[in-house]
Amino acid sequence: MTERKKQILALSQSVLKEKGYAATSVRDIAKALNMEPASLYSHFKNKEDILKITCFEMADQFELAVKEVNDIYFNAEEKLRMAIRLHVEILTENLDSAIIFIRDWRNLTNESLDLFITKRNIYEVGFREIVQTGIDEGVFNETDKKFAALTILSSVNWIVEWYKPNGKLNAQEIADKLSDFILSGLKKDT
Numbered sequence: 001m002t003e004r005k006k007q008i009l010a011l012s013q014s015v016l017k018e019k020g021y022a023a024t025s026v027r028d029i030a031k032a033l034n035m036e037p038a039s040l041y042s043h044f045k046n047k048e049d050i051l052k053i054t055c056f057e058m059a060d061q062f063e064l065a066v067k068e069v070n071d072i073y074f075n076a077e078e079k080l081r082m083a084i085r086l087h088v089e090i091l092t093e094n095l096d097s098a099i100i101f102i103r104d105w106r107n108l109t110n111e112s113l114d115l116f117i118t119k120r121n122i123y124e125v126g127f128r129e130i131v132q133t134g135i136d137e138g139v140f141n142e143t144d145k146k147f148a149a150l151t152i153l154s155s156v157n158w159i160v161e162w163y164k165p166n167g168k169l170n171a172q173e174i175a176d177k178l179s180d181f182i183l184s185g186l187k188k189d190t
Contacts, residue, residue, distance in 0.1 A: 005043050008033060012040075012050050013096040021051055021104035051104060052112050058101040059119040061090045066126030076134030077187070080152075081179045083130060087156045088175040091163070098160045124149050131186070140186045152182055 001009070015032045016024050026047050030037040044050050065086035069079050091098040108116050127149035134140030156178060163174070 008040070008043050009050065009053060010096070012044075013054055013100055016050065016054075016104070017096040017099045021047070021100065021107045048107070048109065048112070051100065051107060054097050054100045055105050055108060055116055056119070058090065058094065058097055059116060059123070061094075062087065062123050063119055063126075065090065066123055070126055070129050076130055076137050076139055077183060079130045079133060080183065080186075081175075083127065084152070084156055084179045084182070085172065085175040087153075088159065088171050088178070091157070091160055092165070092171040092174075095160065095163065095165070102157050102160055124153065127152055134186060139188060141188050143186065148186065155182060 011033050012029050015029050019028065024047070026037050026040060029047070029050075030040045033040065044053075066083055069083045069086065074082065105116055105120075106113075124146075128145040131140060131143065131145045131148045135142055135145075159174060159178075163171075169177070
């Protein structure tokens with residue numbers, strides 16, 4: 001992707017984040033970029049192309065992160081802390097993209113939607129593996145792994161609604177607090 005296309009993508013993501021995918025037209029994006037819609041089409045096939053690039057770039061980062069965590073041997077608590085930290089970093093370093101990814105992925109169509117759901121499920125399975133590792137180690141309570149993974153991901157994804165780059169907590173502090181809170185529910189009483 002050219003540097004110019006990256007700039008246009010970032011500015012387009014900012015517009016989509018503000019208005020939401022469904023409420024934003026190509027004309028809205030072009031106007032915000034100070035260009036003609038035809039010029040925007042020379043960079044992207046359509047509005048969904050911007051959504052696909054955004055969602056799949058984020059999904060690829062998440063998938064790579066959880067694979068890395070599960071490929072490196074740590075105990076379950078360290079794995080979960082690392083997975084949460086990486087998730088928070090990906091979200092907070094790409095806040096516009098993250099908001100679009102979380103709020104608007106349902107607007108993908110056909111094969112793109114199917115592929116995205118497959119990638120999302122692979123990521124969720126990575127978290128289930130971490131929970132299973134904790135159960136196998138005797139550190140986590142026996143629990144429904146799918147429910148635990150979805151609860152963890154819901155908790156972590158919610159930060160896009162309230163995180164402020166200049167806020168009271170930085171990404172690492174948020175990840176630590178979330179990890180502590182989530183682990184307090186998963187870990188066996190000792």
